[in-house]
Structures are given as structure tokens and as C-alpha cells.
Amino acid sequence: MGRTIFLLISVVLVAYYVYIPLPDAIEEPWTIGRKAAIVKIGTDLASFGELLGISHFMETMQLLMKFQEVPPTSDENVTVMETNFNSIPVRIYIPKRKSMTRRRGLFYIHGGGWCLGxxxxxTYDTLSRWTAHKLDAVVVSTDYGLAPKHHFPRQFEDVYRSLRWFLQEDVLEKYGVDPKRVGVSGDSSGGNLAAAVTQQLIQDPDVKIKLKVQALIYPALQALDTNVPSYQEGSHFPMLxxxxMVRFWSEYFTTxxxxxxxxxxxxxxxxESSHLLQFVNWSSLLPERYKKSHIYKNPTPGSSELAQKYPGFIDVKACPLLANDNILRQLPLTYIITCQxxxxxxxxxxxxxxLxxxxxxxxxxxxxxxxxxAFAFPGLRxxxxxxxxxxSWLIKNL
Incomplete structure (x- = not known):
């Protein structure tokens, strides 16, 4: 009897973690399913630990991700080193092949919901060394303070301090970077930070060297409306x-x-902040095919107390979609990836x-x-x- 119960429990657990329903259009579903199962196990462990009062959800996730970190090891193509830019840790990737001219420079910001990574x-080390080699560019991959230990605006300020340091002429010269060919890039929350610091940079009179491009990979850009069509349609997709996502947003601002x-x-x-909703009104900003049968409904007004305590979610530095048109029209060449x-x-x-x-x-x-x-998913076509x-876009435009 005991064996039968154990077997049944085992089958249920295996089915729960192995069977991940995915849309028919998704390629290589078993590969994705295995990764999704690992993510699911990790988040369930973190949730269970938080429920028992053992550890904060994000702290458990941070601990689990520590096992996926690698040292700054150079290879036959790229020299890898670690240093600090204005007290912010960065990892720098420099191609080994000789160059007669100064190279492109790409400042990369990792994702992880402002809490992880x-x-x-x-994954980011692999991406950065690949980019440095293929683009023949100096890649600076920056770190920044993470929630729940640090909240907004710490993440923004760390990235901005690091970027400003990189954009000094003597620093660019030290690493052989052409000041006319510097770009910023990031994925997810890193895309959020990339968009935010790019907006801030064009308003900073003390920074003489400006960015040539920004490349945003499925960026998070607004926290005002958490019920846009994609939030509804993808509410249970296993990766995010x-x-x-709402937990990430809220942790960015407070515990x-x-x-x-x-x-x-x-x-x-x-x-009193409802006027900002015009900047994230999907009924006027989304192409028709993405609206489908969704009907736009203004978010229900919330408590003024929350906004007074945690004003980050109505701050353009946290939500770049809230920028006015005068700021947006000054932005550099832009590349944006979105996923269905x-x-x-x-x-x-x-x-x-x-834009x-x-x-x-x-x-x-x-x-x-x-x-x-998907962008940094190992082994996926x-x-x-x-x-x-x-x-290809960076080669052509940076």
C-alpha cells in the first residue's frame, strides 16, 4: 500500500513538472519544457521557503542562480576581465585580434526582474563573449544592486553611474573604443534599464559622448497597466x-x-496620476492584430497612499514608456525585439x-x-x- 501511494505521488509530481503545455507554434517544445521544469522547480522551492518563513522568495532564487555563475575566463578569441566602473562591478570582453582602429563599444545590462542575475x-557570459568576438566590439557587462536588498532607484542609479564612467573619453581610449560608436543594450529588466538610462543620458549636459544606438530585447517598460492583452494572453506561460512579472515589478519598488x-x-x-495612462493606452498604441477581442478598460483608481510611499511605478526612470514626446524624439537609432x-x-x-x-x-x-x-536560451535554434x-543589426548600425 505504501509503495503504491509513493508511486502515485511520484507520477503526479513528474507529470506536474514535466508536462508543460506550450502553444503549437513553439519550436523544440521538449527542450523548452525541460528548462521550464527547472524554472518551475526553483520557483516552487523559493515559494515554499518563503511560506515557511525560511527565506525571502528572491533571496532563495538568487542563491540557486549563484550555481550558474562562471569565473571571468579568457579564451582564444576574447580577453575577459573584471573591474569597477565608479564602484559598480563590471565584466569586460575585449577581442584578441588586432585592430587598426578603435572598436565599437557595447554596454550590456542583464535581466532578472531587478532582483536576479x-x-x-x-548565459550572459556566453552572450557577451560571443558578441565581442562576432561584432569585434568591446563589451561591458554591468552589474547593479538587486532587490530585495536594494529598491528603485538603486538599480537605475548603479547602471547610470557605470555607463557614465564608461563614456568618459579617457576610459574609452583605455579600452580602445571609438566614442562615436557606443551603444547600450539589455534584455527584459535590463532592457528597461537600457531604455531608462538612454533617456536620461540625452538630458545630461555633463555627458559629452552620446550613444549611437540602443537595442532593447523584450523590455519591461511600464508598471501602470498590468492587464494589457499580452499580460492576459501570456498569464500562464511557464517562463514568465x-x-x-507583477512580483518582479513590486519588488523593484518595495517588499x-x-x-x-x-x-x-x-x-x-x-x-491624480491617471493622466499618465495615456502613455500606456494599448487601445491606441497596439496594432489591430494584437488587440483581438480585448476591450480596453481603464485601470481602477488605486490608493494615493501606495503612490506616495512607492512613487517608482509612476516614475519615468522606472517606466520609460511614460517619457513625453520631446524626450523620445531625441533618442538614437533603436532596435527592439518582441516575442509573441x-x-x-x-x-x-x-x-x-x-518612437x-x-x-x-x-x-x-x-x-x-x-x-x-528565448534570446539567451542555450542550445535553442x-x-x-x-x-x-x-x-546583423548591430554590425550595420553601430
Whole structure:
């Protein structure tokens, strides 16, 4: 009897973690399913630990991800080193082949919901050394303070300090970077930070060297409306669910779960800030095909107290989609990747539209069979295609 019960429990657990329902359009479903199962196990462990009061959810996730970090090891193509830019840890990748001229420079910002990740993660280390070699560019992959230990604006300020340091003429000269060919890039929350610091840079009179391009990979760009069509459609996609994305957003600003609950209900924007909703109104900013049968409904006005305590979610430095047109029209050449099966899809689509409306030259690649995290997904053909598109754009424009 005991063996039978154990067997049944084992079968249920295996089915729960192995069977991951994916859309028919998704390529290599078993490969993705295995990765999704690992993510699911990790998040369930973190949730269980938090429920028992053992550890904060994000701290457990950070500990698990530590096992995926690698040392700064040079190879036959790229020299890898670690240093600090204005007290912010960075990892630098410099091609070994000789160059008669100064190289391109790419400042990369990792994702992880402002709570997780580092430049040392295997996926980001692999991406950075690949980019440095293929693009023949100096790649600076920056770290920054993470929640729950640090909240907004710490992440933004760390990245901005690091970028400003890199953009000094003597620093660029030291690493052999052409000051006219510097770009910024990032994925997910790193795309958020890339967009935010790019906006800030054009308003900073003390920075003489400006960015030539920005490349944003499925960026998170707004926290005002957590019920846009992509949040609804992708609410249960295994790599980034709606509830996990809301948790990331709320943790960016505070550990107060009152904000998370309000954001899940889409009842966190106070009446006095409702004018900002025009900048994230998907009914006017999304192409028709993405609206489908969705009907736009203004988020229910929330408590003024939440916004007073945690004003980050109505701050343009945290939500770049809130920038006015005067700022947006000054932005450099822009590349944006969006994925069909991604809760953040509509953030990217709305930014594309707003930038196009003010005359910014935008190249937009929408990946019909893409999902959140696909860009740096190891061993996936889709990932390789996305990276090659990204590289081709950088070769042409940076």
C-alpha cells in the first residue's frame, strides 16, 4: 500500500513538472519544457521557503542562480576581465585580434526582474563573449544592486553611474573604443534599464559622448497597466507568468506585499496620476492584430497612499514608456525585439509605436514563435536566429 501511494505521488509530481503545455507554434517544445521544469522547480522551492518563513522568495532564487555563475575566463578569441566602473562591478570582453582602429563599444545590462542575475551568469557570459568576438566590439557587462536588498532607484542609479564612467573619453581610449560608436543594450529588466538610462543620458549636459544606438530585447517598460492583452494572453506561460512579472515589478519598488496585491488587481494607479495612462493606452498604441477581442478598460483608481510611499511605478526612470514626446524624439537609432508568447510583448510594441510617432528610426523584430527568455536560451535554434538578427543589426548600425 505504501509503495503504491509513493508511486502515485511520484507520477503526479513528474507529470506536474514535466508536462508543460506550450502553444503549437513553439519550436523544440521538449527542450523548452525541460528548462521550464527547472524554472518551475526553483520557483516552487523559493515559494515554499518563503511560506515557511525560511527565506525571502528572491533571496532563495538568487542563491540557486549563484550555481550558474562562471569565473571571468579568457579564451582564444576574447580577453575577459573584471573591474569597477565608479564602484559598480563590471565584466569586460575585449577581442584578441588586432585592430587598426578603435572598436565599437557595447554596454550590456542583464535581466532578472531587478532582483536576479549578474554579468557572471553563464548565459550572459556566453552572450557577451560571443558578441565581442562576432561584432569585434568591446563589451561591458554591468552589474547593479538587486532587490530585495536594494529598491528603485538603486538599480537605475548603479547602471547610470557605470555607463557614465564608461563614456568618459579617457576610459574609452583605455579600452580602445571609438566614442562615436557606443551603444547600450539589455534584455527584459535590463532592457528597461537600457531604455531608462538612454533617456536620461540625452538630458545630461555633463555627458559629452552620446550613444549611437540602443537595442532593447523584450523590455519591461511600464508598471501602470498590468492587464494589457499580452499580460492576459501570456498569464500562464511557464517562463514568465503574469503573477511573477507583477512580483518582479513590486519588488523593484518595495517588499510591501500590499503593492503587489494592488498591481495584481490593476488597482494601484491613483486618480491624480491617471493622466499618465495615456502613455500606456494599448487601445491606441497596439496594432489591430494584437488587440483581438480585448476591450480596453481603464485601470481602477488605486490608493494615493501606495503612490506616495512607492512613487517608482509612476516614475519615468522606472517606466520609460511614460517619457513625453520631446524626450523620445531625441533618442538614437533603436532596435527592439518582441516575442509573441511574452507578457511583456505589448510594452515593446507600444514603445515601437510611440518612437515611430515622433520620428525615431526604429527596427522592430517581432518573433512569432518567440517567448520570454528565448534570446539567451542555450542550445535553442530560435535563440541562434534571434541572436544573429541582433548581431546583423548591430554590425550595420553601430
Amino acid at each position: 549578474s554579468a557572471a551568469l553563464l 507568468t503574469r503573477s511573477l 510591501d506585499q500590499g503593492l503587489e496585491k494592488a498591481m495584481l488587481l490593476n488597482e494601484h494607479v491613483p486618480m 508568447y511574452d507578457v511583456l510583448r505589448d510594452d515593446g510594441l507600444m514603445y515601437v509605436k510611440r 515611430q510617432n515622433v520620428g525615431v528610426h526604429v527596427t522592430h523584430h517581432h518573433i512569432e514563435d518567440g517567448f520570454h527568455g 530560435l535563440s541562434e536566429r534571434m541572436q544573429n538578427q541582433y548581431l
